[in-house]
Amino acid sequence: MEYNKDVEVRRKFDVERINRKEYLERLNNLKHKKLIKIVTGIRRCGKSTILEMFRDRLLQDGVEEKQIIFINFEDYENKELRNPDNLYKYIKKRLTPKMNYIILDEIQRVEDFPDVVDGLYIKKNTDLYLTGSNSSLLSSEIATLISGRYVEIKMLPFSFKEFVDATKQGDNLSKAYRQYVTTGSFPYVLELLETPQEINPYLEGIYNTILVKDIIDRKKISDTTVLKNVAQFLFDNIGLELSSKKIADTLISNNRKSDPKTIEKYVSALEESFIVYSAGRYNIKGKEYLKSLEKYYVSDIGLRNFMLGKKAMDAGHILENIIYFELLRRGYNVYVGKVDTCEVDFVAQTQDGNTYIQVAASVRNEQVLERELKPLKAIKDNYPKMILTLDDDPIGDYDGIIRKNALDWLMER
Numbered sequence: 001m002e003y004n005k006d007v008e009v010r011r012k013f014d015v016e017r018i019n020r021k022e023y024l025e026r027l028n029n030l031k032h033k034k035l036i037k038i039v040t041g042i043r044r045c046g047k048s049t050i051l052e053m054f055r056d057r058l059l060q061d062g063v064e065e066k067q068i069i070f071i072n073f074e075d076y077e078n079k080e081l082r083n084p085d086n087l088y089k090y091i092k093k094r095l096t097p098k099m100n101y102i103i104l105d106e107i108q109r110v111e112d113f114p115d116v117v118d119g120l121y122i123k124k125n126t127d128l129y130l131t132g133s134n135s136s137l138l139s140s141e142i143a144t145l146i147s148g149r150y151v152e153i154k155m156l157p158f159s160f161k162e163f164v165d166a167t168k169q170g171d172n173l174s175k176a177y178r179q180y181v182t183t184g185s186f187p188y189v190l191e192l193l194e195t196p197q198e199i200n201p202y203l204e205g206i207y208n209t210i211l212v213k214d215i216i217d218r219k220k221i222s223d224t225t226v227l228k229n230v231a232q233f234l235f236d237n238i239g240l241e242l243s244s245k246k247i248a249d250t251l252i253s254n255n256r257k258s259d260p261k262t263i264e265k266y267v268s269a270l271e272e273s274f275i276v277y278s279a280g281r282y283n284i285k286g287k288e289y290l291k292s293l294e295k296y297y298v299s300d301i302g303l304r305n306f307m308l309g310k311k312a313m314d315a316g317h318i319l320e321n322i323i324y325f326e327l328l329r330r331g332y333n334v335y336v337g338k339v340d341t342c343e344v345d346f347v348a349q350t351q352d353g354n355t356y357i358q359v360a361a362s363v364r365n366e367q368v369l370e371r372e373l374k375p376l377k378a379i380k381d382n383y384p385k386m387i388l389t390l391d392d393d394p395i396g397d398y399d400g401i402i403r404k405n406a407l408d409w410l411m412e413r
Helices: 005-017 021-030 047-060 076-082 084-094 113-121 140-145 160-167 173-183 187-192 196-219 224-236 244-253 260-272 301-312 315-329 366-377 406-410
Strands: 036-040 068-072 100-105 126-132 150-154 276-283 288-298 333-339 342-350 353-360 385-389 396-398 401-405
Touching (some): 021 036, 021 047, 021 150, 036 047, 047 068, 047 126, 068 076, 084 113, 100 113, 113 126, 113 140, 160 187, 160 406, 173 301, 173 315, 173 406, 187 196, 196 224, 196 260, 224 244, 224 260, 224 276, 224 288, 224 301, 260 276, 276 315, 276 342, 288 315, 288 333, 315 333, 315 406, 342 366, 353 366, 366 385, 366 401, 401 406
Parallel strands (some): 068 100, 100 126, 353 385, 385 401
Antiparallel strands (some): 333 342
16 A cells, blocks of 8 residues: 555544544444445545545554555556556455455546446455545446445535534634634645635635536536536525526526526536535425425535635525535435425435424524424424524524524534
């Protein structure tokens, strides 16, 4: 295994400052299971680091170094291994009679990688771990080839709680939140907090890499200006119901050429790169999933600030964005609820049922409180209902609808 200094510094930082134990424990629990473990998520969210930490745990548990094959395909030194035949021969030559832990970082850089993965999977004593920064890693063809033989671990940048723990600001959550929504949640940003002028250039690098490597190059997109316009529009309209036609019409009205089919293609590409996520709509009374007017959320608020500047600081939608991703972290399937003519910000679903959530920056104004309560009161089932707000007030109870401070809720895990 070869180390690069930057990776070593990053690994040391993560181990010492914050242990992302939920991801690490999941990897550990899946160890030796005859499943391909696939860690997916936006670039720089910590996928490589968590696998380095997992490797360290293997070594601490007595696994010999020669049993671990760790290859990062972003490293130019491994360019020859992006060829599938070269990669297969390289790994096969290094297999031991004991269990072999094969960790392949950014596997989508390898041509025809599913064939290599399938060939390694069927061998005895192989335990496979993959990472990828694009959801096309699990496109229909690939998923069919390894169907029933893989588990996906969806990784996100730091949660608010992880950020608070890392920066040791548990005694001042309001201050931590202001910093969190300003700088964003990428792990390496913590290294730049003392030199804030470096944060935007760092985020710009991530954004450009995603657009060029994960979208423009992969999708062979020629009209990069329209792609950037679509990204900016989604960033500017988090938490609002959108359609491809609505986006296209808005761009056209601003003298930017576009059409719904192109918009749909570009939005899909942005979702595949994990830079934006969508929440579909759910009819609560009819118990059916609706196919139109999704809402979009940005995987990192810091990226949004970099893109939009001062106009990005709309507290309600930012809080809604953060709550959406926290619900994903907690294992919910998340939808936007429709009940009669009202909308519920989030219907968070598990096998055990629903949780209904309204999000507002403040509900101290009686009219705003009534507006947030109205859709929840229209739901007649007995599943939990709550309003999350930045108001630093005691927990409130309105006939079973709980109002609580969002920052306290974010720290509950």
